[in-house]
Amino acid sequence: SGSSQRNALALVMLFFVVNAVAQQVNMIPRPAGITQGEGYFLLDPSAKIYIADAAAKKTGALLNDYIKARYGFTLPVQRGRGSASGKAIIFRIARLGPAQIPGAYQLQVTGKAIRITGNDAEGAFYGMQSLIRLLPFEKVSRLPVPVVQITDHPRFAYRGLNLDVSRHFFPVSYLKRYLDIMAAYKMNVFHWHLTDDQGWRIEIKKYPLLTQTGAGRNGTIRGYYPGTGSDNSPYRGYYTQEEIKEVVAYAAERYITVIPEIEMPGHSSAAIAAYPSLSCFPGRTTMIPLNMVALKTVQQAQETGRKKFVQETWGVFDDVYCAGKDATFAFLQDVLDEVLPLFPSKYIHIGGDECPKTNWKQCPQCQKRMKEEQLKDEHALQSYFIRRIEKYLNSKGRQIIGWDEILEGGLAPNAAVMSWRGEQGGIEAARQKHTVIMTPANFCYLNRKGLEKEDSLTAPALLPIERVYQYNPVPSSLTPEEATYIIGAQASVWTEYIANAAKLEYMLFPRLSAMSEVLWTDVENKSWPDFQKRVQYEQKRYQWLGLHYNQKILSGLL
Numbered sequence: 001s002g003s004s005q006r007n008a009l010a011l012v013m014l015f016f017v018v019n020a021v022a023q024q025v026n027m028i029p030r031p032a033g034i035t036q037g038e039g040y041f042l043l044d045p046s047a048k049i050y051i052a053d054a055a056a057k058k059t060g061a062l063l064n065d066y067i068k069a070r071y072g073f074t075l076p077v078q079r080g081r082g083s084a085s086g087k088a089i090i091f092r093i094a095r096l097g098p099a100q101i102p103g104a105y106q107l108q109v110t111g112k113a114i115r116i117t118g119n120d121a122e123g124a125f126y127g128m129q130s131l132i133r134l135l136p137f138e139k140v141s142r143l144p145v146p147v148v149q150i151t152d153h154p155r156f157a158y159r160g161l162n163l164d165v166s167r168h169f170f171p172v173s174y175l176k177r178y179l180d181i182m183a184a185y186k187m188n189v190f191h192w193h194l195t196d197d198q199g200w201r202i203e204i205k206k207y208p209l210l211t212q213t214g215a216g217r218n219g220t221i222r223g224y225y226p227g228t229g230s231d232n233s234p235y236r237g238y239y240t241q242e243e244i245k246e247v248v249a250y251a252a253e254r255y256i257t258v259i260p261e262i263e264m265p266g267h268s269s270a271a272i273a274a275y276p277s278l279s280c281f282p283g284r285t286t287m288i289p290l291n292m293v294a295l296k297t298v299q300q301a302q303e304t305g306r307k308k309f310v311q312e313t314w315g316v317f318d319d320v321y322c323a324g325k326d327a328t329f330a331f332l333q334d335v336l337d338e339v340l341p342l343f344p345s346k347y348i349h350i351g352g353d354e355c356p357k358t359n360w361k362q363c364p365q366c367q368k369r370m371k372e373e374q375l376k377d378e379h380a381l382q383s384y385f386i387r388r389i390e391k392y393l394n395s396k397g398r399q400i401i402g403w404d405e406i407l408e409g410g411l412a413p414n415a416a417v418m419s420w421r422g423e424q425g426g427i428e429a430a431r432q433k434h435t436v437i438m439t440p441a442n443f444c445y446l447n448r449k450g451l452e453k454e455d456s457l458t459a460p461a462l463l464p465i466e467r468v469y470q471y472n473p474v475p476s477s478l479t480p481e482e483a484t485y486i487i488g489a490q491a492s493v494w495t496e497y498i499a500n501a502a503k504l505e506y507m508l509f510p511r512l513s514a515m516s517e518v519l520w521t522d523v524e525n526k527s528w529p530d531f532q533k534r535v536q537y538e539q540k541r542y543q544w545l546g547l548h549y550n551q552k553i554l555s556g557l558l
């Protein structure tokens with residue numbers, strides 16, 4: 001009969017799916033311990049999700065959301081520890097081992113039940129993410145989950161990824177996807193680069209021009225953005241405070257902390273375009289790097305009679321916040337007063353990188369400040385600037401992160417350092433007993449090209465996937481005591497040449513898969529040859545999730 005033929009067909013298909021399972025325990029980042037058994041748990045709509053501990057409730061719901069979105073059915077969710085009869089996925093929270101590492105979990109799959117035990121709520125979440133990795137890349141209604149026992153924990157507490165939304169803007173809908181991607185790779189800090197020379201992207205109610213003027217660029221410079229998708233057209237975008245809250249809440253459900261970056265004293269052209277009095281020289285045209293495009297920008301500015309403008313070219317600009325005026329600090333404190341309630345993070349990133357001292361050298365008010373404060377040079381003035389902001393943020397119960405330039409002229413007393421110009425800044429900060437996050441450009445900057453021959457215009461320096469994979473955020477020159485100051489590392493992606501989500505993902509993958517293992521997996525469990533095999537399989541996952549990726553990097557590994 002037709003129905004028995006269909007049954008037979010279903011069995012044959014199941015056989016193929018189940019056979020595929022044999023190689024399917026293919027985890028990135030690689031877990032601390034993994035033992036694969038025989039057979040599988042058949043996940044179908046008859047299974048139930050049990051929440052033994054209320055703290056795992058949202059995680060259970062997120063698993064259900066995933067199953068619904070990818071396979072089209074949902075499971076009943078109830079409180080409790082599961083029943084003897086029937087298929088069960090059980091979420092528990094229980095102390096795992098003496099080390100009590102935040103985020104540790106166990107995932108146990110038997111023929112009858114799937115048990116996810118988190119050391120804490122985030123551990124249960126990572127156990128759920130690992131379970132998702134065991135599900136097939138095919139829309140079926142009976143999902144064979146291989147029998148396996150996984151015991152796992154993260155290596156670092158800070159597992160970061162940034163996004164530069166100033167050079168190019170990414171809407172909230174995409175940020176949610178970005179956060180989902182991060183969660184799938186067990187990353188837990190989203191560093192949101194919200195302000196820069198080419199755009200101010202966060203609504204500040206007290207200073208409406210920051211977004212009215214600072215969130216747009218004219219796009220009149222012909223042909224300067226080849227390959228970025230935004231050639232020659234006006235460009236605008238910012239997040240309302242409501243949208244920011246939405247992103248922070250979405251991240252929190254995925255155990256991701258959002259750290260905002262408000263850049264100072266440099267990279268501040270967009271703010272200065274909105275409020276020229278923030279500059280040492282409000283009446284002067286912003287100086288820009290000397291190349292043809294820059295000259296055009298100056299001409300254009302002169303023609304329109306405007307002295308200050310949101311930058312249309314990439315680079316480092318001389319017009320920075322004036323360190324001599326108290327009004328600069330009043331402005332920044334007002335801005336931070338609106339930023340803090342939106343972001344519950346312990347840390348606030350205040351930038352501090354690439355601040356030319358050209359204006360400060362010529363500015364009478366800056367020179368006066370230096371005399372009064374007995375600052376020996378402009379680096380000391382920058383240090384004064386950062387310390388003053390630090391003091392303000394500390395008084396509000398927060399701590400600052402700054403790029404490694406904040407070491408110059410003396411580190412603010414409680415500052416954490418993000419080391420980007422290599423590892424030296426991080427090493428020095430750790431020796432001074434300051435918290436460090438490593439993101440050295442030559443290992444962690446995924447906006448750099450992944451292959452010698454790139455298909456699209458991309459930052460010129462080369463960062464091959466093997467170098468990303470082999471990166472160890474704890475430099476061997478540190479003593480074990482000093483090494484405790486390295487709380488983690490970050491993959492960074494700057495968007496000068498990344499105008500849309502497809503390009504962004506193409507730059508991230510497969511190298512972000514490698515980076516996730518740098519952040520999560522203990523050194524002794526890492527293996528480049530083994531990773532090369534797993535990342536080939538990962539390709540199917542990229543396709544299943546609709547992620548763009550650089551296929552040539554993967555074929556280059558074969």
Ligand code: TNX
Nearest residue numbers: 164353354403420494495496
């Ligand atoms: C340097 S990384 C910068 C960014 C650029 C990046 C890539 C850092 C602290 N500063 O402003 O986007 O290089 O060009």
